[in-house]
Amino acid sequence: MSCCCEKKDPNQEAVDAVLAKYKGTKGALIPVLQQCQDIYGYMPKECMAQISKGLNIPLSEIFGVVTFYAQFHLNPRGRNIIRCCLGTACHVRGGAKIFERVQKVTGVKDGETTEDLRYTLESVACIGACGLAPVIMVNDDTHGRLTPDKIPDILAQYE
Amino acid sequence: MNSLAEKRKTYQDQLAAKAKKTVIVVGLGTCGIAAGGEKIWSAIKGEINNKKLDIEMVYSGCVGMCYKEPIIEVHKPGMPRVIYGDVNPENALQILQDHAVNGKVVNDLAVAQDPKEGAAKLPDVPVLNELPFYKKQVKTAIAKCGVINPDSIEEYIAFGGYEALEKVLTGMSQVEVIDEVKKSGLRGRGGGGFSTGLKWEFANKAQGDKKYVVCNADEGDPGAFMDRSVLEGDPHAVLEGMAICGYSIGADEGYIYCRAEYPLAIKRLETAIARGEEAGLLGKNILGTGFNFKLKIKAGAGAFVCGEETALINSIEGKRGMPRVRPPFPAQSGLWAKPTNNNNVETYANIPNIIRQGSSWFASMGTEKSKGSKVFALTGKVNRTGLAEVPVGITIREIIFEIAGGIQDNKKFKAVQIGGPSGGCIPEEHLDTPVDYDSLIALGAMMGSGGLVVMDETTCMVDVARFFLNFTKNESCGKCTPCREGTKRMLEILETICAGKGKPEDITTLERLSTVIKSTALCGLGQTAPNPVLATLKYFRSEYEDHIFNKKCPAGVCNALLEYKIDAEKCKGCGSCKKVCPVEAISGEKKQPHEIDTSKCIKCGSCIEKCKLDAIIRG
Numbered sequence: 001m002s003c004c005c006e007k008k009d010p011n012q013e014a015v016d017a018v019l020a021k022y023k024g025t026k027g028a029l030i031p032v033l034q035q036c037q038d039i040y041g042y043m044p045k046e047c048m049a050q051i052s053k054g055l056n057i058p059l060s061e062i063f064g065v066v067t068f069y070a071q072f073h074l075n076p077r078g079r080n081i082i083r084c085c086l087g088t089a090c091h092v093r094g095g096a097k098i099f100e101r102v103q104k105v106t107g108v109k110d111g112e113t114t115e116d117l118r119y120t121l122e123s124v125a126c127i128g129a130c131g132l133a134p135v136i137m138v139n140d141d142t143h144g145r146l147t148p149d150k151i152p153d154i155l156a157q158y159e
Numbered sequence: 160m161n162s163l164a165e166k167r168k169t170y171q172d173q174l175a176a177k178a179k180k181t182v183i184v185v186g187l188g189t190c191g192i193a194a195g196g197e198k199i200w201s202a203i204k205g206e207i208n209n210k211k212l213d214i215e216m217v218y219s220g221c222v223g224m225c226y227k228e229p230i231i232e233v234h235k236p237g238m239p240r241v242i243y244g245d246v247n248p249e250n251a252l253q254i255l256q257d258h259a260v261n262g263k264v265v266n267d268l269a270v271a272q273d274p275k276e277g278a279a280k281l282p283d284v285p286v287l288n289e290l291p292f293y294k295k296q297v298k299t300a301i302a303k304c305g306v307i308n309p310d311s312i313e314e315y316i317a318f319g320g321y322e323a324l325e326k327v328l329t330g331m332s333q334v335e336v337i338d339e340v341k342k343s344g345l346r347g348r349g350g351g352g353f354s355t356g357l358k359w360e361f362a363n364k365a366q367g368d369k370k371y372v373v374c375n376a377d378e379g380d381p382g383a384f385m386d387r388s389v390l391e392g393d394p395h396a397v398l399e400g401m402a403i404c405g406y407s408i409g410a411d412e413g414y415i416y417c418r419a420e421y422p423l424a425i426k427r428l429e430t431a432i433a434r435g436e437e438a439g440l441l442g443k444n445i446l447g448t449g450f451n452f453k454l455k456i457k458a459g460a461g462a463f464v465c466g467e468e469t470a471l472i473n474s475i476e477g478k479r480g481m482p483r484v485r486p487p488f489p490a491q492s493g494l495w496a497k498p499t500n501n502n503n504v505e506t507y508a509n510i511p512n513i514i515r516q517g518s519s520w521f522a523s524m525g526t527e528k529s530k531g532s533k534v535f536a537l538t539g540k541v542n543r544t545g546l547a548e549v550p551v552g553i554t555i556r557e558i559i560f561e562i563a564g565g566i567q568d569n570k571k572f573k574a575v576q577i578g579g580p581s582g583g584c585i586p587e588e589h590l591d592t593p594v595d596y597d598s599l600i601a602l603g604a605m606m607g608s609g610g611l612v613v614m615d616e617t618t619c620m621v622d623v624a625r626f627f628l629n630f631t632k633n634e635s636c637g638k639c640t641p642c643r644e645g646t647k648r649m650l651e652i653l654e655t656i657c658a659g660k661g662k663p664e665d666i667t668t669l670e671r672l673s674t675v676i677k678s679t680a681l682c683g684l685g686q687t688a689p690n691p692v693l694a695t696l697k698y699f700r701s702e703y704e705d706h707i708f709n710k711k712c713p714a715g716v717c718n719a720l721l722e723y724k725i726d727a728e729k730c731k732g733c734g735s736c737k738k739v740c741p742v743e744a745i746s747g748e749k750k751q752p753h754e755i756d757t758s759k760c761i762k763c764g765s766c767i768e769k770c771k772l773d774a775i776i777r778g
Contacts, residue, residue, distance in 0.1 A: 026495065029477030030460055034419075068479040068636075070461030071419055087381030088576060088612045089538035091626055125463070125630055126381035127420050129193050130538035130610070131225020131545050140422055142193035 019054035078120035080158040087126030101148035170317035188221030194228035202248035220392020222305030223546035304392030312434040323514035336407040343518035344530030349503030352596035361490035362408040365498035372413035380579030383610030385534040386504035390424035394431035400507030463634035482682035525551035529595035539613035556590040570615040578607025581687030583694025619716035620699040625653040627691035642685030645676040661707035727752035729774035736766035
């Protein structure tokens with residue numbers, strides 16, 4: 001973008017590659033969005049526009065899908081995603097106290113990202129590890145049988 | 160190419176040869192990993208490599224004993240298989256050295272032994288099938304979870320895998336397969352409880368050049384994780400069940416819609432599909448019979464409503480996951496307007512066993528109208544959390560007090576929530592009800608996917624109802640007004656009650672709203688959303704009344720209704736509560752009983768956590 005040659009931004013090229021892979025596939029929109037979000041870390045408007053062109057789907061429809069599903073994000077996200085489970089099993093085993101402590105340690109509330117982009121905090125309704133309730137997930141790691149005092153050490157592991 | 164039977168023989172021989180070696184199995188399902196299974200794996204692996212030990216390591220899915228995770232097993236020739244629980248990297252090395260190398264069982268950590276022929280029974284270790292957790296269980300749908308390596312199609316085949324598919328493709332007509340499933344009495348395990356055989360018959364009879372098989376692996380009910388466990392522990396069983404369904408309805412393509420929160424399940428499914436295609440058991444010209452069946456995985460994008468079958472179909476098509484108006488039903492017009500059969504994971508996982516062992520075997524378990532076995536997820540305040548597969552018709556009491564070992568910390572049982580946000584709670588007086596589809600509906604609950612969340616006396620039932628309504632309100636897709644607006648209004652009322660501002664007419668308003676939403680919402684999500692409120696009102700009405708009229712929360716949960724007091728007799732005046740109080744509401748002289756100024760108190764609970772003498776009372 002910053003230079004004058006016609007080279008595309010590498011992110012855009014990566015999106016093009018995804019679009020090429022799914023060209024002509026029925027029901028491709030959601031997998032395309034998922035893979036493109038992996039490229040950017042979130043779903044910027046220009047990316048939706050590029051997908052709209054590539055798949056020949058109106059931008060409004062893409063926006064509708066993006067805002068329907070909890071997995072898509074319109075704003076940049078932290079390097080580490082903390083998912084606090086507030087499902088039934090975690091709820092009755094004190095999930096709210098864990099959530100409270102995570103908010104205190106990170107200084108952000110549900111759905112927010114820390115200023116240094118280190119953490120994004122989300123509450124979720126069940127990650128299916130109810131046998132170990134209460135649990136949180138940081139990125140793809142599940143941490144179970146928690147007490148509020150275990151939270152600072154767990155979060156410190158994620159830079 | 161060798162026939163499937165020859166392959167099976169080869170793989171069984173390979174397994175038998177393996178049994179002559181010492182093998183350590185580490186449980187690496189999501190719960191095993193969360194409890195630290197991978198650290199144990201690397202600790203043992205490192206030691207084996209360092210000392211150049213002749214010991215093989217394998218991993219498996221979940222055996223269902225979440226309460227003992229992380230779990231490892233040691234198979235040593237001439238000794239029974241021993242299961243160890245609460246393992247950590249240090250004691251894992253002890254198990255390795257003492258048991259796997261020296262043949263001396265570590266009794267303190269051994270949970271159970273599984274006796275086998277030619278091996279002397281261990282004197283001090285309980286037998287697996289005699290454990291209270293296992294005694295009443297029947298392992299069929301999840302029999303291979305935690306036993307086989309989920310990434311090995313060879314092990315699946317050695318355990319009789321794909322035999323049912325072969326039987327169907329080489330000797331049964333479509334109608335014969337459907338009849339067999341109908342005769343078994345299998346009903347949908349995802350919640351609705353509709354006859355699986357009938358569903359297949361509708362899809363079979365529907366006209367269409369193209370048909371689809373869909374597997375609902377969008378297990379969204381909080382408190383249910385049996386489908387995840389099956390996908391992670393025995394993925395081929397689901398694929399085989401889907402292929403059999405494909406044959407019987409005339410479909411050559413299938414989709415598995417798996418929620419994105421289950422990355423490990425998706426990974427294991429991908430591996431399983433690839434192995435199945437390589438082995439000629441999926442894909443083109445299966446087993447040389449000319450039957451084609453291509454399977455694809457669709458990862459969900461985070462929407463509970465996609466567990467509803469028409470919303471799920473919309474989501475596979477790349478649209479917003481909103482339910483469709485029915486009719487037409489998916490069996491007539493489903494995915495891309497083609498006839499589609501949709502069942503959930505556990506339902507498909509039951510199919511191979513039904514075909515192999517016969518419908519009468521399956522129908523011999525269960526009650527008159529609900530046959531077979533069902534997997535339940537035991538969670539909440541019980542001593543033994545985990546997955547248990549039991550014959551349908553066992554009582555709730557047996558599940559909670561025998562299998563799950565009763566309530567934690569000797570507290571009193573209050574209620575059990577069955578069926579997630581669509582279900583209801585069941586109180587003490589109905590604990591002897593058999594769990595089957597119809598009895599549970601009669602009580603105002605439902606089988607749902609089979610999540611049992613147990614609550615004790617410290618759980619507030621109004622708070623539980625509020626919790627579920629908050630969930631359904633958030634997950635309502637917004638398409639129909641009764642659900643979109645109704646759940647929101649109900650939640651608002653419940654929130655005011657929990658905040659101590661409930662009005663006398665609130666209960667009747669809740670009941671009226673519930674009736675309207677139940678009868679007018681478009682899909683299952685809305686139609687069942689009021690159930691948790693109705694069930695708590697039915698069985699725990701006095702708790703609502705305490706909140707509204709007496710401004711008290713009997714369970715001590717609803718913060719706004721609590722008051723903190725210091726018991727002057729117990730308080731020794733140490734001052735630790737005074738120091739921790741963020742709003743300086745506590746006063747008192749050193750070594751004299753302290754007091755809390757309730758007008759300043761913000762009920763944060765910090766003082767209770769600090770007090771070592773239990774002198775602070777919340778109520």
